[in-house]
Structures are given as structure tokens and as C-alpha cells.
Amino acid sequence: MNWxxxxxYEWKHxxxxxxxxxxxxxxIVAGVYALHNGANLYNRQMSEIESINKKAEEDYQxxxxxxxxxxxxxxxxxxxxxxxxxxxxxxxxxYHFKSPSPAIVYxxxxxxxxxxxxxxxxxxxxxxxxxxxxxxxxxxxxxxxxDFSFVMLYLMPLLLLIWLYNIKGAEADAGFLxxxxxxxxxxxxxxxxxxxxxxxxxxxxxxxxxxxxxxxxNVFKGSTDAFLQIFFMASAYLFLWIFAFTFILFRGKSSIxxxxxxxxxxxxxxxxxxxxxxxxxxxxHPANLxxxxxxxxxxxxxxxxxxxxxxxxxxxxxxxxxxxNSPVAQDSTKMNLAMNRSGAAxxxxxxxxxxxxxxxxxxxxxxxxxxxxxxxxxxxFQNKLNAFSGTHYHDYQKYRKEIQSMIDLQVKALVLDTWxxxxxxxxxxxxxxxxxxx
Amino acid sequence: MWQIIKNEWLYLRRTxxxxxxxxxxxxxxxxxxxxxxxQNQKELKASETAKKHLREQWESIEAMNPHSAAHYGTYxxxxxxxxxxxxxxxxxxxxxxxxxxxxxxNEMVHSEASQMQAISRFGKLKSSLLLKFIVPLLxxxxxxxxxxxxxxxGRLKLLVLQGASPIRIVLAKTVAVWLYGVLLLxxxxxxxxxxxxxxxxxxxxxxxxxxxxxxxxxxxxxxGLTVFFSARWQNxxxxxTSMLGIWMFWSVFLPSVLLSSVEKWHPLPSRNEFKAAMRExxxxxxxxxxxxxxxxxxxxxxxxxxxxxxxxxxxxxxYDGIRMQADEEYGNQVWDxxxxxxxxxxxxxxxxxQIAGLFNPFISLQNASMGFAATDNMHHQEFxxxxxxxxxxxxxxxxxxxxxxxSKTGDWGWKANNEFYKSVPxxxxxxxxxxxxxxxxxxxxxxxxxxFILTLSLLFYGTRKMQLV
Numbered sequence: 001m002n003w004x005x006x007x008x009y010e011w012k013h014x015x016x017x018x019x020x021x022x023x024x025x026x027x028i029v030a031g032v033y034a035l036h037n038g039a040n041l042y043n044r045q046m047s048e049i050e051s052i053n054k055k056a057e058e059d060y061q062x063x064x065x066x067x068x069x070x071x072x073x074x075x076x077x078x079x080x081x082x083x084x085x086x087x088x089x090x091x092x093x094x095y096h097f098k099s100p101s102p103a104i105v106y107x108x109x110x111x112x113x114x115x116x117x118x119x120x121x122x123x124x125x126x127x128x129x130x131x132x133x134x135x136x137x138x139x140x141x142x143x144x145x146x147d148f149s150f151v152m153l154y155l156m157p158l159l160l161l162i163w164l165y166n167i168k169g170a171e172a173d174a175g176f177l178x179x180x181x182x183x184x185x186x187x188x189x190x191x192x193x194x195x196x197x198x199x200x201x202x203x204x205x206x207x208x209x210x211x212x213x214x215x216x217x218n219v220f221k222g223s224t225d226a227f228l229q230i231f232f233m234a235s236a237y238l239f240l241w242i243f244a245f246t247f248i249l250f251r252g253k254s255s256i257x258x259x260x261x262x263x264x265x266x267x268x269x270x271x272x273x274x275x276x277x278x279x280x281x282x283x284x285h286p287a288n289l290x291x292x293x294x295x296x297x298x299x300x301x302x303x304x305x306x307x308x309x310x311x312x313x314x315x316x317x318x319x320x321x322x323x324x325n326s327p328v329a330q331d332s333t334k335m336n337l338a339m340n341r342s343g344a345a346x347x348x349x350x351x352x353x354x355x356x357x358x359x360x361x362x363x364x365x366x367x368x369x370x371x372x373x374x375x376x377x378x379x380x381f382q383n384k385l386n387a388f389s390g391t392h393y394h395d396y397q398k399y400r401k402e403i404q405s406m407i408d409l410q411v412k413a414l415v416l417d418t419w420x421x422x423x424x425x426x427x428x429x430x431x432x433x434x435x436x437x438x
Numbered sequence: 439m440w441q442i443i444k445n446e447w448l449y450l451r452r453t454x455x456x457x458x459x460x461x462x463x464x465x466x467x468x469x470x471x472x473x474x475x476x477q478n479q480k481e482l483k484a485s486e487t488a489k490k491h492l493r494e495q496w497e498s499i500e501a502m503n504p505h506s507a508a509h510y511g512t513y514x515x516x517x518x519x520x521x522x523x524x525x526x527x528x529x530x531x532x533x534x535x536x537x538x539x540x541x542x543x544n545e546m547v548h549s550e551a552s553q554m555q556a557i558s559r560f561g562k563l564k565s566s567l568l569l570k571f572i573v574p575l576l577x578x579x580x581x582x583x584x585x586x587x588x589x590x591x592g593r594l595k596l597l598v599l600q601g602a603s604p605i606r607i608v609l610a611k612t613v614a615v616w617l618y619g620v621l622l623l624x625x626x627x628x629x630x631x632x633x634x635x636x637x638x639x640x641x642x643x644x645x646x647x648x649x650x651x652x653x654x655x656x657x658x659x660x661x662g663l664t665v666f667f668s669a670r671w672q673n674x675x676x677x678x679t680s681m682l683g684i685w686m687f688w689s690v691f692l693p694s695v696l697l698s699s700v701e702k703w704h705p706l707p708s709r710n711e712f713k714a715a716m717r718e719x720x721x722x723x724x725x726x727x728x729x730x731x732x733x734x735x736x737x738x739x740x741x742x743x744x745x746x747x748x749x750x751x752x753x754x755x756x757y758d759g760i761r762m763q764a765d766e767e768y769g770n771q772v773w774d775x776x777x778x779x780x781x782x783x784x785x786x787x788x789x790x791x792q793i794a795g796l797f798n799p800f801i802s803l804q805n806a807s808m809g810f811a812a813t814d815n816m817h818h819q820e821f822x823x824x825x826x827x828x829x830x831x832x833x834x835x836x837x838x839x840x841x842x843x844x845s846k847t848g849d850w851g852w853k854a855n856n857e858f859y860k861s862v863p864x865x866x867x868x869x870x871x872x873x874x875x876x877x878x879x880x881x882x883x884x885x886x887x888x889x890f891i892l893t894l895s896l897l898f899y900g901t902r903k904m905q906l907v
Binding site (some may be wrong): 019023026030033037044048051052055076109110113114115117127129130131132133134135136137138139140141142143144145146150153154155158162165166170173255256259260263267270271272274275276277278279280281282283285286287288289290291294295298299302361362365366369378379382383386392393394396 | 466470473474476477480481484485488491492495510511513515527528530531532533534535537544545547548549550551552553554555556557558559560561562563564567571572575579582583674675678679682683686687690691693694695697698700701706707708709710712713714731732780784787788791808814815818
């Protein structure tokens with residue numbers, strides 16, 4: 001019997017196994033449902049970004065009218081003067097978005113644990129409360145959304161288990177295994193051909209589902225690399241399980257024994273090991289209560305503003321030596337107001353120092369998680385998928401860094417233009433929009 | 439029947455693999471309990487240290503304007519409770535720090551999950567993970583051939599000939615395997631209680647008892663169904679694969695689908711919509727920071743009339759504090775409306791999930807486990823409500839000091855002294871007593887009971903006509 005004949009027999013066996021077909025149908029239904037969950041999140045985030053952009057543009061036009069009409073700001077807020085750099089920068093509705101990758105359709109990853117839009121001002125910080133995740137039911141967040149990566153990482157091994165559990169075992173239970181060996185010559189090619197049949201079938205199913213997902217969010221328009229990378233990871237993950245299950249089938253002597261071992265292996269890798277690593281990491285590095293950040297935001301800030309003007313000025317000069325010879329620095333009557341308005345520069349500096357501690361602590365956690373990847377493949381694959389779909393911790397860390405760069409830009413514009421006694425007109429305001437937006 | 443149970447236990451004891459598996463299981467359980475307990479203590483200590491640190495900062499305020507102090511604010515850390523080492527619930531995704539300040543009701547931020555890359559989809563190695571997912575599987579493995587193997591060996595017929603009725607045999611087999619699960623459960627609860635004996639309260643014991651009852655009911659459902667399949671089908675492999683299919687469907691597939699679906703049935707607003715709606719409503723009220731605000735003029739007139747003066751500056755009190763409190767009270771109505779709506783949606787989502795227990799007892803178990811361990815969203819919302827109540831009292835104390843502490847309108851340079859700041863009470867979290875919210879979990883326990891009765895009926899009536907060979 002050659003491989004082709006064995007595969008044809010296997011197809012007949014599969015077609016006559018309602019249990020296996022139902023499992024496949026359920027898997028496809030779960031896959032489609034999961035892809036739609038991913039696509040919904042993508043559409044929701046895109047439409048939210050669009051609506052925020054629209055509102056920002058309206059606000060922007062409203063401020064432009066002040067310049068056109070020669071007004072200083074809203075009539076009921078007489079203290080506002082948009083011709084000063086302080087209020088002009090404040091009234092620049094600048095947002096930064098973490099636009100979702102179309103590949104989010106395959107893997108929501110950590111996308112629901114972080115915010116993806118932020119109004120950036122010179123008083124902002126990348127750890128502000130408005131960086132919190134979207135409003136969601138915590139019980140759902142805790143168990144995670146049924147996305148395609150869940151289907152791939154947890155349900156795919158189960159489907160494989162249901163398809164493979166009685167290979168060789170059923171023949172052994174019925175007592176005609178020697179007859180099979182007599183017909184095929186050796187058990188290895190016979191068993192491998194049967195396993196290969198299901199592997200190829202599953203690969204086709206995965207590919208089909210992924211192509212369907214690609215159509216939902218236009219993955220092939222610019223994210224083809226992500227598609228290929230995710231399909232490659234899915235294939236590698238599939239082969240990992242095929243290897244483990246084939247090994248069990250080779251060594252196994254009965255369907256029941258094989259089932260128990262396969263379920264045990266799945267439980268070990270999908271539940272026990274990741275959970276044990278999670279527990280261990282939490283013990284080594286408990287949740288950061290952000291006290292350094294709180295201190296920077298509150299106590300150190302209070303201390304900073306209690307400093308004598310000379311100390312305050314010296315610290316500001318150290319950050320922006322350009323202001324030493326600025327027009328305001330030569331005019332003592334204007335210095336006090338300029339110093340007050342430059343306070344954001346020093347608080348920004350305090351904040352940045354406190355982030356270093358937070359990021360160091362997070363980085364230590366991530367290093368520890370990575371160091372266990374060699375025996376924790378499910379977590380490894382999950383994080384790889386997160387990286388390919390732009391929903392990894394590092395993607396959000398990068399987003400935070402971009403926000404920080406934007407804050408730095410605003411702070412710089414605020415300080416230099418305030419000390420430079422710049423009068424903001426429509427043209428300058430338009431420049432702010434261009435230069436302070438990434 | 440007792441004799442059959444004893445024989446089953448004797449058989450289980452003689453099965454080396456099972457003895458080995460049980461020892462391994464007990465070790466993993468003890469490991470998870472000890473680690474969970476240690477982590478809990480560590481978290482409590484960290485949260486107490488952080489709380490103390492912030493309180494010290496508050497008490498060290500030498501002199502500050504009360505409204506500046508309202509902006510300076512304070513922070514509340516969510517303490518972990520004793521039972522969270524049993525079932526962590528939503529703790530790792532809800533954040534652990536909440537800023538308490540004037541003008542705004544904040545939300546919790548900086549969750550543990552957001553501080554690192556992804557690790558485990560099913561949470562940490564807590565006892566609940568083993569009790570919810572692994573023990574039921576073990577029970578399936580123990581029960582799937584409980585009757586079918588007796589049929590295949592012909593012992594079932596022999597037992598019936600000896601006078602045992604088929605239903606008694608089936609029930610005894612079910613109870614024997616179920617007791618194994620209950621024993622593991624009892625071990626967890628007992629070890630846990632021993633480790634925390636000094637901190638046990640009546641409420642914790644009541645909660646532990648309810649956790650025990652919920653799991654025991656679920657184990658009976660799983661064991662009973664497996665034995666039923668084993669009795670109905672000739673082939674034990676079919677019994678095993680059917681039950682494994684049910685386990686996967688109930689524990690892995692359906693909860694994820696249902697949780698995603700209830701959010702679609704009862705949608706929550708996006709954060710942007712939520713904030714924009716609150717901003718819109720808030721803008722219709724008094725603006726505490728804007729003396730020119732038209733809506734504040736009415737209040738000015740009222741206060742001046744009350745004191746019989748014609749200018750705010752002639753008031754014996756500081757009108758700024760009164761305006762700030764009016765601003766706060768208007769804001770509170772806005773927060774109540776919007777956060778209240780959000781809580782209503784959460785309640786609707788929870789109810790839908792609870793009703794889903796009709797089709798899936800695992801959902802009821804999950805709700806009950808988190809609920810009785812005080813780590814579900816309902817308890818989280820209770821905590822947030824307590825913090826918000828505290829915030830309102832805290833800000834009112836500051837605004838009252840601002841208004842009636844001795845300063846005059848417009849005197850923003852006036853400062854309250856250190857004695858006053860020391861006298862402002864700190865947040866003192868009062869854990870919600872189970873008795874007060876038990877009715878919320880009646881549906882979960884009721885559905886587990888319903889499934890228990892259904893399983894029992896299935897065993898009684900479904901195995902009456904089972905084939906003996």
C-alpha cells in the first residue's frame with residue numbers, strides 16, 4: 001500500500017466519522033467567529049480614530065477662527081490668549097494613535113489591555129489615566145476574547161487530538177494491527193501517512209480561514225508580510241503538536257491510553273506550564289503599584305514648585321540652554337510669567353526619570369518570561385503572534401515612547417517660543433500643527 | 439451501595455497509576471496553594487507599604503490651600519483579599535491604583551496584565567485553575583469506563599445476579615469517583631484554612647463553604663454524566679471521547695464565545711464616547727474654576743441672600759469653597775448617571791452570563807467561584823463605589839474647610855494647617871459581606887443544583903434499561 005492509497009482510505013474513514021466531522025465543523029465555526037471578533041475590533045478602533053480625528057479637526061478650525069477674528073480665545077474664558085505660545089500649543093488638538101494592523105484580525109493579543117488614542121499636551125505623560133484600556137467587562141478581559149490565535153493555539157491541538165486519538169489504537173483494540181502491518185510492510189509509513197493526511201487537511205483549513213480573515217480587514221493591502229509570518233507560525237505550531245502526538249501514537253498501545261496521554265500533554269503545555277510561569281513571574285516581580293510615578297506626579301512636583309526662582313531657573317536653563325540669551329531672559333518683568341509657563345518642562349523631566357524605574361521593572365519581567373520560553377512553547381507562540389499583529393507589549397511600549405517624543409516636542413516649542421517672546425498668529429499656529437504632529 | 443463504593447475505592451487504591459497521579463496532583467495543589475498564599479501576602483504587604491507611604495505624604499502637608507489639596511489628592515490601592523489566592527478572578531486585569539481627586543471620578547489604571555507581555559491565557563497557577571479545569575478531567579478519566587468495563591468483563595451481570603440493582607451500581611460508581619474529587623477539594627479548602635487560620639472570619643468561612651458546595655455540585659455533574667455515558671454506550675472509548683468533547687465545549691470554547699457575545703448583546707460605550715458624554719453633561723453645570731460662569735450667579739445670589747450681604751467679599755465665609763462644592767455636587771450627579779449606566783450594563787452582562795448556566799454548568803461554576811472568592815466584577819464594582827463614596831467625603835471636607843475654615847472669598851493664598859490635613863480620614867476599605875450580596879449568586883447556585891438534579895434524573899431514568907453485557 002502506498003501513501004496515496006493510505007490517504008484515500010483515511011479520507012473514507014474520516015468521511016464516515018461523524019464525531020471527527022462535527023469537530024472540524026465546530027473548529028471552522030469557531031475560527032470564523034474568532035476572525036469576525038478580530039475584524040470587529042479592527043473596525044471599531046478605526047472608526048473611533050476617525051471620529052476623534054474629525055472632532056480634532058473641528059476644534060482646530062474653531063481655534064483658527066480666533067486668529068481670523070482677532071479674538072484671544074473663548075469669550076467666557078478671558079484668561080485665555082491664543083497669541084501666546086502657552087495657549088496656542090494648548091489649543092492645538094494633537095492626538096497620537098496606535099492604529100491597528102489589519103493583522104489584528106488574527107490575533108487581538110494585548111490590544112485590549114491598553115489605550116490606542118491619546119490627546120497629547122505638554123502636561124501629558126505616557127502613563128496618564130487616559131491611556132487606560134477601552135471600557136470592557138473585566139471578566140471578559142480576564143478570560144480573553146475568542147480570537148483566531150485562541151483557536152490556533154488552544155483549539156487546533158484539540159482538533160488534532162480528536163482526529164488522531166484512535167490511529168493505531170483502534171486497530172490495536174480490535175486486534176487486527178498485525179494484519180495492517182502485513183499489508184503495509186511497516187507501521188512507520190502507514191502511521192505517518194495517516195498523520196500526514198490530517199496535517200495537510202488542517203493546514204488547508206488554517207490557510208482557508210486565514211484567507212477569509214484577510215478579506216475582512218484587507219490584510220493583503222500592505223500586511224502581506226504579517227499574513228505570511230502568522231501562517232508560518234501557525235504551521236510551525238501545528239508541526240510541534242503533530243510531532244508530540246505522533247510520538248505518543250508510535251509508543252501507544254490503545255486508543256484510551258493514547259487519548260489520556262494526548263490530553264495530558266495538551267493540559268501540560270496549554271494550562272499548567274504557562275500558569276506556573278505566570279505565577280512564578282508574579283512572585284518574582286509583583287504588580288508595580290507605580291509609587292515612583294505618583295511621587296513624580298505629586299510630591300516631587302510640589303517640591304519643585306516650592307523651590308526659589310533661582311533654582312527653578314537654573315534647572316530650566318540646564319534643560320534648555322538656548323533660553324539664556326532669549327529676549328525674555330533679558331527682561332526681568334516678563335521672566336516670572338515665562339517661568340510659570342515653563343513648569344511643564346521640569347515636570348516632564350521628573351516624569352521621564354520615574355518612567356525609567358517602571359520600564360526597568362517591566363523589562364525584568366519580560367526577560368524572565370522569555371527565559372522560560374524553551375519549555376513554554378504556547379507563550380512563545382502567543383507572543384510571536386502578538387508581535388506579528390502589532391499587539392505585543394513592545395508595540396505599546398513603542399507607542400508610549402512616541403507619545404513621550406511628542407510631549408518633548410511640545411515642551412520644547414512651549415519653552416523656546418515663550419522665552420523667545422513669540423507672538424502666535426495664524427501662520428505660527430499652522431506651523432505648530434505641522435511640526436508637533438508626527 | 440456502600441459496599442460497592444468501598445470496592446470502587448479499593449480498586450482505585452490498588453491502581454498504581456492513579457495513586458501516582460493522586461500524589462502528583464496533591465503536590466501540585468499544595469504547591470499552588472502555598473505559592474498563591476505567599477503571593478497574596480506579598481501583594482498585601484506591598485499595597486500596605488504603598489498606602490502608608492502616600493498617607494505619610496498627605497500627613498506631612500505643612501500648609502496648603504484646601505482646593506490645592508483637592509488637586510494634590512490621594513491614591514487608593516486595591517487590597518487583595520484572602521480568597522484571591524484561591525481564585526484570582528478579575529484582579530490581574532482591573533488595575534490596582536486609583537487616583538482620588540477633586541472634579542473627577544477616576545478609573546483604576548495600570549493593571550498587572552499591562553505591565554508585561556502575555557503569559558497565560560487561563561491565569562496564574564491558582565487552585566481554581568486546577569479545580570475548574572484539571573480535576574473535572576481527572577474525574578472523567580476515572581469514570582469513563584466505570585460501567586462499560588464491568589459490562590465488558592461480565593461483572594455487571596454478576597453483580598445484578600447477586601442482588602444489586604443497576605441503578606444502585608451506577609449511583610455507587612458515580613459517588614465513588616465524585617468523592618475522590620470532593621476529597622481533593624476538601625484538601626484545598628482545609629490546607630488553605632490552616633495556612634490562614636489567624637485571619638479567618640465568619641464571612642471567609644461562609645465564602646469558603648459556598649466555594650466548596652459549588653465545586654462539589656459541578657464535580658457531581660461531570661462524574662454523573664461520564665458514568666451515564668459509560669453505562670449507555672458499549673464502547674468506553676466513545677464514553678471518554680464524548681465526555682472530553684463536552685468538557686472542551688463547556689470549559690474552553692463556550693465561555694469565550696458567551697463572554698464575547700454578552701458584550702455584543704449589552705454593549706458598553708467606547709471610552710471616547712463615555713468621556714465625551716460626561717464632558718457634555720458636565721459643561722451644563724457650575725464651573726467651579728470659572729467665577730464668570732453664568733450658572734454660578736444664581737448660587738452667588740442665594741448665598742448672599744442667606745448671609746444678608748450685597749457682595750461676595752462681604753461674606754463672613756469663603757464663597758469659592760461653596761462654589762467648588764456646588765461644582766462637585768453637580769459633577770457627582772453626572773458621574774452617577776454615566777458610571778451608573780455602565781454598572782447597569784455590567785449587571786445585564788452578568789445576568790446574561792448567569793442565564794447561560796442553563797446550557798453550561800461550567801459558566802455557573804465560574805461565576806460562583808469568582809463571586810464567592812470576592813474577585814468577580816461585582817465585587818470590583820463594590821470596591822469602586824466605596825472609593826467614590828470616600829472621594830466625595832474627602833473632597834467635601836476640603837471644600838468645607840475652604841468655605842468655612844476662616845478665609846474670605848478670593849483669598850486663594852489662604853492655607854489650612856498640618857493639623858487639619860492629619861485629621862482628614864484615610865480610605866478604609868470594608869470588604870463586602872457575602873450575606874449582603876448573596877442573592878446575586880442564587881441563580882448560579884440554583885442552576886448548579888438544577889444540573890445536579892438533571893444528572894441524578896439521567897442516572898435514575900436513563901440507565902434503567904441499560905444492557906448488562
